[in-house]
Amino acid sequence: MERLDKDLAFMLRYENIAWYEDGKVKILDRRVYPIKVEFVICENHKEVAKAIKDMVTQSGGPYMAAGMGMALAAYEVKDRPKVEIMNYLKEAAYTLSHARPTTAKRMELIVNECLKVAEKAIESGGKIDEAIFNHTLQTVNERYKRTDKIAKSLVEQFPDEGCIMTQCFAESVVGLMLRQAKIKGKNIKLICPETRPYFQGARLTASVAYEQGFDVTIITDNMPAYVMKKKGVSLFTSAADVISLDGYVVNKIGTFQIAMAAHYYGIPYFVTGTPDKGVEKVSSVEIEERDGNYVLEVLGRRIAMDGVKGYYPLFDITPPEFVSGVVTDKGIYSPYDLKNYYRED
Amino acid sequence: MERLDKDLAFMLRYENIAWYEDGKVKILDRRVYPIKVEFVICENHKEVAKAIKDMVTQSGGPYMAAGMGMALAAYEVKDRPKVEIMNYLKEAAYTLSHARPTTAKRMELIVNECLKVAEKAIESGGKIDEAIFNHTLQTVNERYKRTDKIAKSLVEQFPDEGCIMTQCFAESVVGLMLRQAKIKGKNIKLICPETRPYFQGARLTASVAYEQGFDVTIITDNMPAYVMKKKGVSLFTSAADVISLDGYVVNKIGTFQIAMAAHYYGIPYFVTGTPDKGVEKVSSVEIEERDGNYVLEVLGRRIAMDGVKGYYPLFDITPPEFVSGVVTDKGIYSPYDLKNYYRED
Structure with missing residues (x-):
């Protein structure tokens, strides 16, 4: 192997x-x-x-x-x-x-x-x-x-020189897209929102990018919309926990508002992954919520007064209108025709 | 006195x-x-x-x-x-x-x-x-x-029962609007984005609201867009560091993307404060930036790998199209006619 x-x-x-x-x-x-x-x-x-x-x-x-x-x-x-x-x-x-x-x-x-x-x-x-x-x-x-095929399709959408914004940690696709960007000689910088409450963007995505030799900048989760314009972001990309066949992206909380800002600025948002065969409609997806106390803590230290509550939904839902394309191992699909992915040739 | x-x-x-x-x-x-x-x-x-x-x-x-x-x-x-x-x-x-x-x-x-x-x-x-x-x-x-007059105008826009989203810490207007909401018998809950990197929303706004007897929930800065719909937010409000006479709001980083999401959902965004007489155009405002290392630290502990950069603009700019009204001590003004505030009666 x-x-x-x-x-x-x-x-x-x-x-x-x-x-x-x-x-x-x-x-x-x-x-x-x-x-x-x-x-x-x-x-x-x-x-x-x-x-x-x-x-x-x-x-x-x-x-x-x-x-x-x-x-x-x-x-x-x-x-x-x-x-x-x-x-x-x-x-x-x-x-x-x-x-x-x-x-x-x-x-x-x-x-x-x-x-x-x-x-x-x-x-x-x-x-x-x-x-x-x-x-x-x-x-x-x-x-x-399969992910490497996705990475290759995604990197074709990268400019020769420019700035890519990520969200949370998209696991192997991050490493594979960066390896591919190097192969293709694309001069890419990364901007990674930190992704509270666990900072996966700051700790994981940024580390992978830095180890693989890229210029990488962390911002807090309240900055993406401003930074997109200020730093001239060319493309926003994330993975997905669920891509429903009706074109919605369920991903780490925060994806939705970054995609919204990208749409506002005319910056394409590409989600990587495979449409979920079993999920016809996003309405069937349960959005996991966790103990709200997690958002009242940072690295184990409490930041709020006793008596104040916290709320912690893990994911949000980005509608197809904000999704430029679903990048799969078989190419890039419109979020409005994801069943096409499973059509026999 | x-x-x-x-x-x-x-x-x-x-x-x-x-x-x-x-x-x-x-x-x-x-x-x-x-x-x-x-x-x-x-x-x-x-x-x-x-x-x-x-x-x-x-x-x-x-x-x-x-x-x-x-x-x-x-x-x-x-x-x-x-x-x-x-x-x-x-x-x-x-x-x-x-x-x-x-x-x-x-x-x-x-x-x-x-x-x-x-x-x-x-x-x-x-x-x-x-x-x-x-x-x-x-x-x-x-x-x-003066702020109490602002608070009174703002609270008139609150529903009798509902959920208000804040941003960062708007100082006295937070306490005064809540005091006023109590006086008017409005049954209001607060949702406060935490406001990284210094958590002013979580530490300050939420504390003030809790001390003054309100139900208050903290969310992380990647949640506002999702939570607006999920929790049925009725109104978004923030203060401003600068309100330029051409209708732009310069406020804590993050305000822009929350205002954008509010606009998307048809939720009004009211900014409190006084239009800045000396600032004809927002283009004359310098957006302060600080040492990027601040965003690589949380309560003094580093979260990123050595070599990774940080970027830390303090404010962002919300355009008038996302501002429902500028709530002043003389009433609520359209962001498109702020000079009106200084017009002689």
Whole structure:
């Protein structure tokens, strides 16, 4: 297998996302990176689910972590009768895929594949955990390959020289688009809104860009609209947690208002990813909310007076009118015709 | 003098803004309030200017601090010949008014008045520092009286029951509008974006609202557009650092993109304040920028990888198309006819 994480920043290399080895899964703690480089070590699949829930890893990370969690679940019951193994794995599949509500559909596809791999391994008498691990690694590598196609399409839209604004951390697509921009000789600077409350833009996106040799500037989340004009931003791009077939983008809170500002200034907004086959309408997507106290804290220190409340929705919804194109592995689609992505040629 | 800071929250009471006493000026450190209740003690007017520059106080605070700083400057030279005193005060006036570039024009009006007061005190043989102190206190009380008229006009636009979104900390107008809302029996909840990098919305506005008995919720700066719809915001309001006569609002960074989102949803945006007589066009306003490293730090802790840059413009500019009305002490004006404010009746 030719690994596609070559030349990418530290946190985008497979071993540093989520890795099953010696009956444990280690996950890079993206909540503290790059200030601290720490891994959360999970001794069983429930700890993996908890790590996903607690956002130890995020963006594309949980998809790899779910697969590795399935390998670990298989290891947990490796000495039990075969019939019990599958039941246990099915329960684990549910636990892992439902660690977070908004991405449950995508997660189900992943863990269901792992179940099939497990069944085959049982039939053939192979090691189940190893089979799931290899399958997951291959899947992630294939995802990188697909993402690399997305990155290539996206970079075609970059100017030869200019300024790109990002949002939150779009995981491998950030590293892959920057690797591609270098290959194409595009002279690009990045502007990254910091992305409160966990600063993924400041900590993750900016770090990946800097490690891969780019000029990168962090701004706070109240600055994008002003900075777009002031710094002459050429293009805004983000990934998506859900792209519904009716053309809406569900992504990290803040995407909507940046896309709105981009639209105001006539700056294109390209979302990267794959339209979600199972999500006909955005109205079926549950927008995850978390304990409001998280926004009253910064790096663990409270900033508000006792008695004041906080509110913390994780995602917002950008309507198709603000989306210039959905950049997929098959090219760029209009948000108004995403079913086209699944049409047979 | 009937003091108009009655029933207002702690930080809006005169002694807690900026106060000249015993040859010192004490200024509530709004950079850490309410987590810590600390005052910066200034031994001379240059320390007052530095405190203003360092944003120990902000919003309306520096205007009071400038007057108190002038009283302190007079105290510094109280034993010198009269001719030297005025020269010294003129220098102090320049130092204090130019502590921050964006508000220099407004500050000049304030310190120039103090100079006149000083001249009169010299003529009449009175104590100069006391005269400037009394003048400043009276001026601030008059400002509260004017602001109370603004607050009354603004509260007329509030629904009987609903949700108001603020931006940054609008100082006395926050306390006065809430006092007025109580008087008028309006059942109002507040939503305060936190306002990075110094969290004035979370620390100051939310504290004032809570102390005055209101239900108040903090959100991060990437949430306003989403929350407006989700929580059914009825009205967005902010103060302004400059309101140019051509209808633009220069205010804390972030105001622009919240106003844009309000416009998108048909939610009115009311800016409170007085059109700036000296500022015919917004193009003459210098948008202050500060060391970009401030946005790479949160409460003094760095969040970004070494080598990554930061960018920190303090203000942005909201165009008249997003401003529903400029709420003044003489009523609500269209941003398209602000000269009307200065027209003789």
